[in-house]
Amino acid sequence: MTTITKYRSPVQDGRDGFPQLLHAEWTKFRTVRGWVIGMIVAILVTAGLGLFLVAASGNVSCGSVSPSGSGPVQHGAACGGPPPLTLGPGGEPVTDSFYFVRQPLAGNGSITVRATSLTALSQGAVNTANNTPGLHTGTLRPGLVPWSKAGIIIEQDLSQGSAYAAMMVTGGNGVRMQWNYTGDTPGLSGAVSAASPRWLRLTRDGDTITGYDSTDGAHWTQVGTVHLAGLPSTVQAGLFATSPQYVAISTSFGSGNINNAVTGATAVFDHVSRSGAWPASTWTGGYIGGDTLAVAPGIAEGYHQAAGQFTVTGSGDIAPAIPGAGNTAVGHEPIGFFLAGTVAGLIAVIVVAAMFMTAEYRRGLIRTTLAVSPVRGRMLAAKAIVIGSAAFVTGLAAAAGTVIAATEMAHARGYAMFPVPWPVELRLIAGTAALVAVAAVLTLDVGTMVRRSAAAVMIVIVTILVPYFLTFTAAVPAAIGEWLLRITPAAAFAVQQSTPQYQQVQAAYTGGLGNGFFPLAPWAGFAVLCGWAAVALAAAAYLLRRRDA
């Protein structure tokens, strides 16, 4: 008749929700000393390589020679370093060199011309067999490049980087209206010739400049209207001609050759007419800029006026400057360049992320883990969140530390970096952190599938690091490199591209040679990595549920 009371353990029930699972995984992560050290190593090698790159970017041979004993060591242009950067009205580095045949224009007015010819010569190494790369001054060849340009321009003043708006004929891109270096709008298409001339007109009304084009001088089409804020009442207006350098890159195993050639464009104009107040009585010719591009001796810049016809020859470019080997702002690297050490840090993170899962299999801990949390997908999710967050913080610390330290060090050494706007800097830092985080999750997924750390580390490194390496060192032809940076997880390094590609500038927009340009937009490249990680996560969750542990 005794009643049997059910046994109740005096210990309170433990809760087994997702937060507890997260807490358990976090405890596993933070209490393995080697993994925490691995993450710290990742931060240190990323920042360390970034600082090394800053230190190696100055002019070392110059810095070691101190003039007059203990005096301050000079860096930069005075030591034969790269020429200083010219900044445009938007604060971006620009190239501003052209031949200008000008008169002052007081107040509102307009200028109209007819262009009948645009030709160009190139002097330098053009891509032919058995030719040594580099500039050589012997041979002059026909050298019209797609962005050889000539036309009419209204400039705020004659200083470098001055605000402007221009209407022009180009070598291969038809009529364009361009303004303030980065603006570019297409007009009439097709090449200019005596049989098919192009009429160009610019009118100024206060701060507003409007460009028109026409094939016959009677029927005009408006190409664009731009506002140049703070334009003074008297501006410089007239004819210009310029032609950018020709760049060809050939990549061979482990080395890239850049063939540059200086080009000079010659344009013929007639039917020059003006309206408004033009106080000077004659035209003045002069070369604007010219520090950034060497002018080949065989290209005679200048202008010639006879019977209402103007022939203008110029060399250079009016366009945004592009950083990187073979480009117009060579020697001034943007901050993203100094994040190249991310690859080294990423290797450490990949090793830790692989072990975070494979160590469970190696030690048999996986059976305890799954006994505690029988819903296997939740365990994988908890692990992914913990390692992803830890890797994100690591990447954030590494990238932010590198950006801040490299900027400070460059400043201290007098090294002029290629400036980038602050939103781009933010994207570089956040993007690098996100890249490291998703790569860690991808590694965790692969580790879940293959269960062995060696195989997991190998697979992830071969799919992320090796394509990056093959492209960056120009080990494979650019065509293959571009393809690799589109489809492999290495596409995510696009988040580290600091400067945009401008369609109006032909340049070495390659990932190789340290130029750091990517075929995909930053977040599109990152999405490729996310896609790989998502597929791997799904496969890992499936296998984890289906296989015995």
Place this chain on the structure above:
Amino acid sequence: MSLALSAGQRSHRAWPETIHAEWTKLRTLASTWWLLAGAVALTVAVSAATVAATAVAPGLDPVKLSLTGIQAGQAVVAILAVLVISNEYSTGMIRVTLTAMPRRLTVLAAKAALAGGLVLAAGALAILASMLAGRLILPGHGFTLANGYQLLSLGDGPVLRAACGSVLYLALIALLSLGIATAVRDSAVAIGTVLALLYLFPIVASVVSNQHWQRHLEQIGPMTAGLYIQATIGVHALPLTPWQGLGVLTLWAAGALILGGLVLRFRDA
């Protein structure tokens, strides 16, 4: 007395027996053969894809171009060599191995000889197949006699040097990896370290704008220096001669093996 005799006999026969034991372990692992096949396949595939995507241009070295795949294939070779030792640590097998053969350096030497030998054989296959692909594909891409390019032939001195040197390069990469893996023991850490050592030097060298630093990094990097052996054009412009470059890699491999040997000898397994 008979005990002493057998001990003497055993020490006399230690080397062939160790080799035999290590060979049995290596040959009966499925991963060994998969990794060797993977190394050959990756090397040949990347080489063939590279030559197929290249048009003739000034300064291109057809031999280097045909052997591009080695830069991807070496990663697999490194992993194979790492696993030769770190597998034993992860399974605890190392304690059995060292009980059976207490002379630890002999064990390491046997592993080095076998891993090196296997990689030499697989490397020869991969290099020959890559060269054959180059020989067949390159003439169709403008690398013809008219443009000053001979058909790739092993009878040509520099081509033979590049081919033999590349095979040796792969074997030295295996020894470097084995040495590092013996020192750090954990397979994931060892693979991360080896691949960082191989790939970081060329990546950093390619982004450093300073020529002086670029040259130094390429001279000391195990991969960059070692691959000078593949040059057949512009050899005089290289920072090191081809054989000196392979010598730098040999120093790296020897240093790693010595470090691994010391750790193995003086640390508990």
